[in-house]
Amino acid sequence: MIKSPSKRRQLSDRNIILLFILPTMIILVLMNIYPLFYSLYLSFTDYSVISSVAPKWVGFQNYQTILSDTRFWKHFAITGQYTIITVALQMLIGFGLALLIKEKFWGSGIITTLILVPMMLSPVVVGLFWRLMYHPSYGIVNYLIGFRNINTAPEWLGSPTLALWAIIIVDVWMWSPFVMLLSLAGLSAIPDYLYEAAAIDRAGSWFIFRRITLPQVMPLLLIAVLFRTIEALKQFDLVMGITGGGPGDATETVSVRLYREAFQGQFDTGLSSALAYIVLIVIIAISNLYIRQLNKVREG
Amino acid sequence: MATIELKQVEKRFGEAYAVKPMDMTINNGDFVVLLGPSGCGKTTTLRMISGLESVSSGIINFNDKDVTWLHPSERDIAFVFQFFALYSHMTCRENIAFPLRASGEEGAEIDRKVKRVAEMLRIEHLLKSRPGGLSGGDQQRVALARALVRKPAAFLMDEPLGALDAEFRETMRAEIKRLHLEQNATTVYVTHDQIEAMAMGDKIVVMSAAEIQQAGTPLEVYYDPANLFVARFIGSPGMNLVEGSYSEGKIKLGDANIYCVPQDWRASLDTTIGTGEVVVGFRPEAVQFSAQGQLGSSVYANDLHGSYSMLHLELIKDNIVNARADRRDRHQMGDSIKFDIDPEQVRFFDPKTEKALQKVAL
Numbered sequence A: 001m002i003k004s005p006s007k008r009r010q011l012s013d014r015n016i017i018l019l020f021i022l023p024t025m026i027i028l029v030l031m032n033i034y035p036l037f038y039s040l041y042l043s044f045t046d047y048s049v050i051s052s053v054a055p056k057w058v059g060f061q062n063y064q065t066i067l068s069d070t071r072f073w074k075h076f077a078i079t080g081q082y083t084i085i086t087v088a089l090q091m092l093i094g095f096g097l098a099l100l101i102k103e104k105f106w107g108s109g110i111i112t113t114l115i116l117v118p119m120m121l122s123p124v125v126v127g128l129f130w131r132l133m134y135h136p137s138y139g140i141v142n143y144l145i146g147f148r149n150i151n152t153a154p155e156w157l158g159s160p161t162l163a164l165w166a167i168i169i170v171d172v173w174m175w176s177p178f179v180m181l182l183s184l185a186g187l188s189a190i191p192d193y194l195y196e197a198a199a200i201d202r203a204g205s206w207f208i209f210r211r212i213t214l215p216q217v218m219p220l221l222l223i224a225v226l227f228r229t230i231e232a233l234k235q236f237d238l239v240m241g242i243t244g245g246g247p248g249d250a251t252e253t254v255s256v257r258l259y260r261e262a263f264q265g266q267f268d269t270g271l272s273s274a275l276a277y278i279v280l281i282v283i284i285a286i287s288n289l290y291i292r293q294l295n296k297v298r299e300g
Numbered sequence B: 001m002a003t004i005e006l007k008q009v010e011k012r013f014g015e016a017y018a019v020k021p022m023d024m025t026i027n028n029g030d031f032v033v034l035l036g037p038s039g040c041g042k043t044t045t046l047r048m049i050s051g052l053e054s055v056s057s058g059i060i061n062f063n064d065k066d067v068t069w070l071h072p073s074e075r076d077i078a079f080v081f082q083f084f085a086l087y088s089h090m091t092c093r094e095n096i097a098f099p100l101r102a103s104g105e106e107g108a109e110i111d112r113k114v115k116r117v118a119e120m121l122r123i124e125h126l127l128k129s130r131p132g133g134l135s136g137g138d139q140q141r142v143a144l145a146r147a148l149v150r151k152p153a154a155f156l157m158d159e160p161l162g163a164l165d166a167e168f169r170e171t172m173r174a175e176i177k178r179l180h181l182e183q184n185a186t187t188v189y190v191t192h193d194q195i196e197a198m199a200m201g202d203k204i205v206v207m208s209a210a211e212i213q214q215a216g217t218p219l220e221v222y223y224d225p226a227n228l229f230v231a232r233f234i235g236s237p238g239m240n241l242v243e244g245s246y247s248e249g250k251i252k253l254g255d256a257n258i259y260c261v262p263q264d265w266r267a268s269l270d271t272t273i274g275t276g277e278v279v280v281g282f283r284p285e286a287v288q289f290s291a292q293g294q295l296g297s298s299v300y301a302n303d304l305h306g307s308y309s310m311l312h313l314e315l316i317k318d319n320i321v322n323a324r325a326d327r328r329d330r331h332q333m334g335d336s337i338k339f340d341i342d343p344e345q346v347r348f349f350d351p352k353t354e355k356a357l358q359k360v361a362l
């Protein structure tokens, strides 16, 4: 007779699979799926977490309030402007750095590491020390760009137009390395033989860049654009660290406004849920456009 | 059009030679095949000619002009890569048009030339697709089209038919040969397939171990191999090589056989070998069966090759030679069989230097 296997080994493959998957599934449902649908429900209600009144169904009223209020539109405009400028600058600088770093030169390893440092810092810390650096009287930024006289020097965080640029500069400083990293991965994945074939085909360097390098890294560049766009649309921590949305509401991005609605003043949970859903829909729509473009580049 | 000349060209990777110093002249309009086993330095040689690889030392001339340190784009060559090297993000049409675009030709002119070369290689139906999804054979044809769309001074091809299946390879072989005859462009063609080399080359350069073993016409390398390597490498199967001891016009092969050296070879063997070991070489088709033959052997195996059969004969114990026989002859395994070697086709090699002996004019 065949000896029956020990008790521990009687666990079937199926059960082992469940054992590994179930904890993740439970956490996912509790932490993501449930809040997702619950907040969707809340966005159609009048509700505040700090009141003891139960949510009251109001239909699309929260959405209507948001979309008909010009102040909300201003937050969207600021966020859009911020997104377009930061992503464009990050792509240019990040890809440019990647093109330089790709050529191995003495010390390129250490320089790459140094360039990557900002990306590894916490955004709140970055926000706080840049706030110090932007300070009109003892900040180093004005000193470095040549404004030694406090009275004529620009007040970075005090002026409504400069304040947004101040955040843009920090975001570009912090996240261009990320674009560089993705671009480097793309550039080093281009096989040498393509450049050899192009040399044989008597292509000039600009022609090679335009017809071979650029299209070959394009998928990764688009992924970088996608990541950075989503991040920029959600921008919150840097703004809070540097300007807190000010002066006035000049740098108040949608996420900052969302935070104010949800966790300050009235704690308007219903309205803020609706705002969060609007942001989500915008992000999904834009991501879809990018992904469609990406597939087009891949398949031709 | 170009005459290509290599003078003491060599390539080292670290300490190891990929190509030992070599001299080679490829005349204008020639179709030269670089032939040799894998790893012998064929690709490296071709890449040095193209400029994709720098030489470690030596000089390369195109039409007497020193191009040793010129960039590939300044040499006016086309290169067909072993693994195609097609631009994966472009359609086949764009791939083929690339060399024309790069040199700034007109749109209409480009279309006309792409159409012509696509017709020639029968790939019109592929023009709109990207190379990634195509079979190896189709990719290779696109790669050929990209090389042929221009009229370069020289074509360099690195095993261009390696990826094709046998049937299509024969068609393409004829195609490339015909294109060469039409355009009459200098071509250097790399292959490890000696049948391909024999079929295509005006001249064959046999390489082994980073060195040129012999350069000559297909007939020369086939009938008069310069050394034992070439004798073995060319032909399928290669030349029969049997070692024996020579003395006074006779070679003792094993215990049972004595071979009488043809009169016109005696002087050569007497002077170079004197008395001692010598290798007798003969092609399977040089075997002449006859009841009075001076060499006795027994049939070891018999392969039928369609129009003829290839007999494997045990001439000396454990030394099998191949002989071409009439298809209709019946031979049983173990049958004794006698034969002679066509005196016109017998060759002799010195086993110490491995070099072929030369007939001395009497």
Ligand SMILES: Nc1ncnc2c1ncn2[C@@H]1O[C@H](COP(=O)(O)OP(=O)(O)O)[C@@H](O)[C@H]1O
Pocket (backbone or CB within 6 Å): B013, B017, B018, B036, B037, B038, B039, B040, B041, B042, B043, B044, B045
């Ligand atoms: N880039 C390289 N670095 C080091 N060794 C190389 C390189 N390219 C080729 N070799 C060596 O040079 C020799 C000849 O290679 P190759 O010219 O590719 O041979 P073939 O084309 O005849 O097969 C091989 O031993 C190979 O390992």
Ligand SMILES: [Mg+2]
Pocket (backbone or CB within 6 Å): B039, B042, B043, B044, B082, B158
């Ligand atoms: Mg090779």
